[in-house]
Amino acid sequence: MKEVIKILAYLLVIAYGLVIGSFLNVCVYRIPLNQSIVYPPSNCTNCNSKLKWNDLIPIFSYIFLKGKCRYCGSKISMRYPIQELLTAIIFVATYIQYGFSLYFIKFVILFCFLIVISNIDIKFQDVYSVTTIPGIVIGTIFAAAEKYLYSSSLGNYLLGAILAGGIISIVVYSTGAMGKGDIEIALLCGMFIGWKYSLIMIILSFVSGGIIGVLLIAFKIKGRKDYIAFGPFLALGTLLVIFFGNNILNWYLQMFF
Structure with missing residues (x-):
């Protein structure tokens, strides 16, 4: 049965x-x-x-x-x-x-936002606030719910949003290599996954983005000066930490500490 x-x-x-x-x-x-x-x-x-x-x-x-x-x-x-x-x-x-569980509901909602954001970013190289701001609000609600139900730290998620959004902001405003919409995506992801996973997510995003970017240029799908949407790589990094975050974190600690 x-x-x-x-x-x-x-x-x-x-x-x-x-x-x-x-x-x-x-x-x-x-x-x-x-x-x-x-x-x-x-x-x-x-x-x-x-x-x-x-x-x-x-x-x-x-x-x-x-x-x-x-x-x-x-x-x-x-x-x-x-x-x-x-x-x-x-x-x-x-x-x-x-x-x-609450985490199942929380993460499938996040993935829904990221699927829409990634597809639009790939097709139009644009990020719409209507796909990010509601997600950030919902992420805040889930963070509050976790604090109430599981005594989780609300600060963990707030710091995750600040760190992820802050790092991408530095890249956006110092290099101009990314769009301001990527800041909103990073804030969204950080609000759902917390500060430790946000740091890993950012690293994975840059690594995967760099690898795919090189391949696209090597196969002449994109030129060196062509814009490559970064939203999908933030989404990919988030997906990886949601499924493999503990394993990645343990591997990192064993390798360097």
Whole structure:
């Protein structure tokens, strides 16, 4: 019986992740256009036909429709099912790591913000405050909830936001190599993960950003003077510390202390 319940729990998390992933697709498309993310209902971006429920089943609708709109035949971007699947995978991984707990809810909400922010940053090289400020507020609420429920330190998260945002601010204003929106992303991440993990997150972000940047230039996908969105690397660093933060911290302490 326990195994059945366990399987059902996983299926529920997967289904939840797929549905949320579909909603995040809407956010990524509409936020840069300054459109409402709840109204009007979903429609084809090419012919504007209102989509029915059977056009909106995550991943499966894309497969059944062979990647085309049933009304005008225009091609549907692979980005939509990929993001739905990615969101479901992240949700399941978070559930495996934290179970159904406050931390599960907290981190899947953070990942939702980061998925939207990263996609928009990659596509438009821009960060919208509507995707960062609400996240920072929600992160503060979770920090307060942890202090009340688990006697966690609220200062840990506040310092995390200050450190992460402060370090990125120094880079932004001293070099101009990054955008001001990256400061907001760093504040958001720091508010969710605390100061120790924020330091690790920043290091991982710069390392991964440097490696990917070199590869993009080496394969001539980007030029030396082209802008490379840094938001996704802050998101990647945050994801890594959420899943492997303790291991990384223990390895660092063993290596240098």
